[in-house]
Amino acid sequence: MQPVAFQDRLAGLGLAIYAAPAFSLAALSVPLYLYLPTIYADDFGLGLAEVGAVLLIARLADALTDPVAGLLADRWPRRKPWLLLSLGPMAMAIWALFAPSGPVSAASLLGWSLLLYLGWTGxxxxxxxxxxxxxxxxxxxxxxAGAREAAVLAGTLVAAATPALLGLSGPAALRFLGIVILVGLIPTVLLACARLPEPRPVAPPPLAPKQAWALLRNNAPFRRLLGAYGLNGIANGLPATLFLSFISDRIGAPTLAGPALALYFCAGLAGVPSWLWLSRRLGKHRAWRLGLLGACCAFLPAPFLGAGDTAGFLLLCLATGLMVGADLVLPPAMQADVIEADSHAGGGARAGLYFALWGMATKASLALAVGLAFPLLDWAGYVPGTPNAPETRALALLYGAAPLLFKLAAWGLMRGYALDEAALAALRPPPGDLTCPAAGFSPPPPPSSLAPSLCSQDAAR
Incomplete structure (x- = not known):
């Protein structure tokens, strides 16, 4: 398909319209992952074990829907109908979960959670x-990507800070956030669908499953990028998972959690323009590698922080917040480059499938972070709610040292990334030319019926 690009004079308005729904989607993630489990367990009386089991089932089902959603989005490549079709179920589930009007049960929590995750993925x-x-x-x-992820940071900040500023907690906070999310999400989605361009719907030529898998397997930039993204996701997931425990039991300042989160997200939002500037001068993958090293430097003091080191912890939040913009903005932009390269190699238009695999990698990395952190802390003898105990040393190492290993591994994996601006330009043949070099690709021979639409490697090179 041939996308309709923004005109330069409309770029600012168009980017803002496109990014606006991401604000509400990010605001949705905060109560869904932080508030809802505790409120349903404590205030609605379901119990921690029951809520945990229900949400685990819902999230496992959610992970399975990503590839299905990606394949469907590519098979019928109109974007707006999918957004509008998913908006209704998602809005119904948000209201039912955040402002339940009747008795709450495990069955109702499971049903509405499944509907919400299905709509959210769709x-x-x-x-x-x-x-x-x-x-x-x-x-x-x-x-x-920068405009969208800036909206994500802003939405996360607002959802995390607003209930505390208004003195809301428990079900009242959950209901308030549900209203804010719906009031923001519905009109911004409708506005985006009404005002933004959409590619002419041209379904990609069908590929046999074996060939489709071969194109993915032989897409070297995709393998590197997805591997590095997953490793970095684990690196970011560890401190995110252990944040409250670290600030409460290692630093000994649980009341600092709100201000520290606000500082982190404000710094992330402020840092996005700098990463956009650096990516233009260095290239996306070089700028991201710089961000990975910067985050490692920022995290170096973390394992050595102890009781009362509140100033040091706030500086850590500031420094790592400035680095997080690179993680949010640059990998998704590189993913879009990988999708174009896949099209030239014979994959057709498969943006949906690629972003679905991206979503699965995100969810898997977060799950692995939890799966690594909690068993290791239990093995080390750490008990939550025991400030300054000797076992908090293991907490400090997992919070501040382990992420360095994963980030350095991601940095090393991206060293050989070949799909920069020049390589991508070389993949685009001039009109009438059906051959081009393929940066990092070794695509299998395509079916003869697809040959006229491919940009394949020149065997003579």
Whole structure:
């Protein structure tokens, strides 16, 4: 398909319209993952074990829907109908979960959670793929991702800080956030669908499953990027999972959690323009590698922080917040480049599938972070709620030292990344030319019926 790119004079308005729904989607993640489990267990009386089991089932089912959503989004490549189709169930589930009007049970929690995750995945995959469609320029994709992830940071900050500022807690806070999310999400989605361009719907030519898998397997930039993204996701997931325990039991300042989170997200939002600037001058993958090293440097003092080191911890939040913009903005922009390269190699238009695999990697890395952290802390004898105990040393190492290993592994994996601006330009043949070099690809021979539409490697090179 041939996406309709933003005109330069409309870039600011168009980017803002596209990014606006991401604000509410990010605001949704905060109460869903932080508030809802505790409120349903304590205030609604379901119990921790029951709530944990229900949400585990819902999240496992959610992970399975990503590839299905990606394949459907590519098979019927109109983005707007998928967004509108998913919006209704998602809105119904948000209201039912955040402001329940009747008795609450495990069955109702499971049913509405499944509907919410289904709608959220059905919305997110085509929404991300739409961002890749809207601008095909190498740096234009970074601007699209930057605008979207800036809205994500802003939405997360608002959802995390507003209930405390208004003195809301428990079910009242959950209901308030549900209203804010719906009031923001519905009109911004409708506005985006009404005002933004959409690619002409051209379904990709069908590929046999064996060949489709071979194209993915032989896509070297995709393998490197997905591997590095997963490793970095574990690195970011460990401190996110252990944040409250670290600040409460290691630093001994649980009341500092709110201000520290606000500082972190404000720094992340402020740092996005700098990463956009660096990506234009260094290239996306070089700028991201710089961000990975910067985050490692920022985390170096973390294992050595102890009781009362509140100033040091706030400086840590500031420094790591400035680095997180690179993680949020640059990998998704590179993913859009990988999708174009896949099209030239014979994959057709498969943005939905690629972003679905991206979503699965995100969920898997977060799950692995939890799966690593909690058993290791239990093995080390750490008991939550025991400030300054000797076992908090293991907490400090997992919070501050383990992420360095994963980030350095991601940094090393991206060293050989070949799909920069020049390589991507070389993949685009001039009109009438059906051959081009393929940076990092070794695609299998395509079926003869697809040969006229491919950009394959020149065997003579």
């Amino acid at each position: 919305f997110s995959v085509p929404y991300l793929a739409w961002g890749a469609d809207l601008n095909q320029a190498y740096h234009g994709r970074t601007r699209v």
